[in-house]
Amino acid sequence: xxxxxxxxxxxxxxxxxxxxxxxxxxxxxxxxxxxxxxxxxxxxxxxxxxxxxxxxxxxxxxxxxxxxxxxxxxxxxxxxxxxxxxxxxxxxxxxxxxxxxxxxxxxxxxxxxxxxxxxxxxxxxxxxxxxxxxxxxxxxxxxxxxxxxxxxxxxxxxxxxxxxxxxxxxxxxxxxxxxxxxxxxxxxxxxxxxxxxxxxxxxxxxxxxxxxxxxxxxxxxxxxxxxxxxxxxxxxxxxxxxxxxxxxxxxxxxxxxxxxxxxxxxxxxxxxxxxxxxxxxxxxxxxxxxxxxxxxxxxxxxxxxxxxxxxxxxxxxxxxxxxxxxxxxxxxxxxxxxxxxxxxxxxxxxxxxxxxxxxxxxxxxxxxxxxxxxxxxxxxxxxxxxxxxxxxxxxxxxxxxxxxxxxxxxxxxxxxxxxxxxxxxxxxxxxxxxxxxxxxxxxxxxxxxxxxxxxxxxxxxxxxxxxxxxxxxxxxxxxxxxxxxxxxxxxxxxxxxxxxxxxxxxxxxxxxxxxxxxxxxxxxxxxxxxxxxxxxxxxxx
Numbered sequence: 261x262x263x264x265x266x267x268x269x270x271x272x273x274x275x276x277x278x279x280x281x282x283x284x285x286x287x288x289x290x291x292x293x294x295x296x297x298x299x300x301x302x303x304x305x306x307x308x309x310x311x312x313x314x315x316x317x318x319x320x321x322x323x324x325x326x327x328x329x330x331x332x333x334x335x336x337x338x339x340x341x342x343x344x345x346x347x348x349x350x351x352x353x354x355x356x357x358x359x360x361x362x363x364x365x366x367x368x369x370x371x372x373x374x375x376x377x378x379x380x381x382x383x384x385x386x387x388x389x390x391x392x393x394x395x396x397x398x399x400x401x402x403x404x405x406x407x408x409x410x411x412x413x414x415x416x417x418x419x420x421x422x423x424x425x426x427x428x429x430x431x432x433x434x435x436x437x438x439x440x441x442x443x444x445x446x447x448x449x450x451x452x453x454x455x456x457x458x459x460x461x462x463x464x465x466x467x468x469x470x471x472x473x474x475x476x477x478x479x480x481x482x483x484x485x486x487x488x489x490x491x492x493x494x495x496x497x498x499x500x501x502x503x504x505x506x507x508x509x510x511x512x513x514x515x516x517x518x519x520x521x522x523x524x525x526x527x528x529x530x531x532x533x534x535x536x537x538x539x540x541x542x543x544x545x546x547x548x549x550x551x552x553x554x555x556x557x558x559x560x561x562x563x564x565x566x567x568x569x570x571x572x573x574x575x576x577x578x579x580x581x582x583x584x585x586x587x588x589x590x591x592x593x594x595x596x597x598x599x600x601x602x603x604x605x606x607x608x609x610x611x612x613x614x615x616x617x618x619x620x621x622x623x624x625x626x627x628x629x630x631x632x633x634x635x636x637x638x639x640x641x642x643x644x645x646x647x648x649x650x651x652x653x654x655x656x657x658x659x660x661x662x663x664x665x666x667x668x669x670x671x672x673x674x675x676x677x678x679x680x681x682x683x684x685x686x687x688x689x690x691x692x693x694x695x696x697x698x699x700x701x702x703x704x705x706x707x708x709x710x711x712x713x714x715x716x717x718x719x720x721x722x723x724x725x726x727x728x729x730x731x732x733x734x735x736x737x738x739x740x741x742x743x744x745x746x747x748x749x750x751x752x753x754x755x756x757x758x759x760x761x762x763x764x765x766x767x768x769x770x771x772x773x774x775x776x777x778x779x780x781x782x783x784x785x786x787x788x789x790x791x792x793x794x795x796x797x798x799x800x801x
Contacts, residue, residue: 435478604756
C-alpha cells in the first residue's frame with residue numbers, strides 16, 4: 261500500500277551530452293588545436309551520458325571480474341571472466357579511439373582529442389580506463405623494436421575489440437607487469453629472470469605482485485637478463501595458438517577499481533620478446549610510464565568532473581528550507597570551490613596532452629612535459645580523494661549509497677595517486693629531473709611565466725616558488741628529499757593558477773588564485789573570498 265508520494269528527489273541524470281555540459285572541457289579542446297574533433301566528442305558525450313551506458317557502468321562494478329584457474333577437466337586455463345557490461349564499455353572506448361587515436365592519426369591537437377575522449381569515458385566508468393591507458397602508452401616502447409612493432413602496432417592501433425584469448429586476432433589490448441613483492445616501485449630489485457632461448461626469444465621465470473588487466477593480449481614485463489634489467493613483451497597466446505605460461509595466482513581484492521582485474525602472476529619458462537636494448541629496461545619503458553602518468557592526471561580530472569556534475573545536478577533539483585540547494589550560500593560556496601578544482605585539473609590535463617603531440621618535440625618541449633607531467637600527477641591525483649568526498653557529502657545520505665555513483669568515485673580516486681608512482685616516488689622523481697635536466701625547470705618557469713603580471717598573488721607565488729626551487733637544489737640530498745613535496749605542490753599550484761589566469765574567465769581565475777595562493781585559503785572546500793562570483797563559476801558546469 262502506498263504511504264506517500266516521492267517528491268523533492270532529483271530526476272535521474274541520464275541522456276545528457278557530457279561534453280556540452282562541460283564548458284571548461286569544450287574551451288580547452290578548442291584552445292589546444294583540437295576543435296576539429298568536437299563533432300566526434302559530442303557523439304562520445306551523448307554515448308557516455310546515456311542511460312544504457314550508465315547502467316553498464318554500474319553493472320560492471322556490481323559484478324567484478326572472477327578468476328577461473330582451471331577448466332572442469334583440471335586443465336590450467338588462467339582466465340578472468342568479466343560481466344558483459346564491461347566488454348561493451350571497453351569495446352565502445354576502443355571504437356571511439358580512447359586508446360590509440362592520437363598515434364593512428366597524428367596531427368596538432370590529436371593528443372588533446374584523445375584525452376577528451378578518454379576523460380569522458382573514464383568519467384562514467386573508470387575501471388576499463390586501465391587497459392585503455394596501457395594500450396595507448398605501450399606504443400613508444402613497441403617502436404623501439406621494429407620487428408615487434410611490425411606485428412603488434414597494427415593490432416594496437418585497431419579500433420576493434422575482441423575479448424577472446426586466441427590466435428589470429430586483428431586487435432590487441434596491452435597490460436603491464438613490472439613490480440614484485442620485494443621491490444614495489446624499486447623495479448631494479450626485481451628477481452624475475454630472463455634466459456636467452458637461442459631462438460630470438462627469452463624464457464622468463466619469476467613472479468609479479470601487481471599485473472594490471474591480466475586478460476590483455478600482451479604485457480610489457482621487466483626481468484633480469486644477463487645484461488641487467490630488461491623489458492620484454494610477453495604474449496598471452498603464442499604464434500601457434502597455444503597459451504603462454506602465465507599463471508594467475510589470485511585477483512586482488514581492491515578498495516576500488518572494482519570492474520578492472522589486477523592479479524598476482526607466476527611466470528615459468530614464459531616466452532618473452534626483447535623490447536629495446538638488453539639491460540636498458542627502465543629506458544625502454546620510460547615513455548610508457550610518462551604516458552600512463554599523464555592518464556592518471558586525466559583520470560583524476562575525469563573523476564573530479566563526475567563529482568561536480570553529480571553534486572550540481574542534485575543541488576539544482578533539490579530544495580530545503582524554502583530554496584534550491586544550489587542557491588543556498590553555504591552550499592553554493594562548496595559547489596563553486598569544487599568546480600574551481602575541477603576546472604584547474606581539466607586545464608592542466610589538456611595542456612599536458614597538447615605537450616605530448618608530435619609537433620611539440622624539441623628539447624624544451626620534452627623537458628617541460630617530463631617535469632610538468634610528474635608535478636601534475638602528484639598534485640591533481642592527490643587532490644582527487646578529498647574532492648570526491650566533499651562532492652559525495654553534497655548529496656547527503658544519497659551520496660553514501662551505492663546506487664548513486666559518488667560512492668564508487670570516492671573509492672576510485674585514490675588509485676590514481678598510487679598507480680604509476682605514489683606521492684613520494686613522484687616527488688623524488690621531480691627532484692631527479694631538476695638535478696639532471698636544468699633545462700626542465702627553465703622551460704617550466706617560462707611556461708608559468710606567460711601569466712606573469714596577470715595577478716599579483718600569482719606573481720608573488722612565482723617568485724617564492726623560484727626561490728624554493730633554488731633552495732632545494734642547493735640543499736644536501738636528505739634535506740632536499742624532505743622538502744620535495746613542498747616544492748612539487750608549489751610548482752603544481754603555479755602551473756594551475758597560471759593556466760587559469762591566462763585562459764579562464766576572471767571570476768574563475770580570481771577565485772582560484774585567491775583561495776589557493778592567498779592568505780584566506782583553507783584546507784577544506786567552501787571557503788572562498790568575499791564577493792566571489794559563484795554564479796559565474798557554476799554556469800560553466
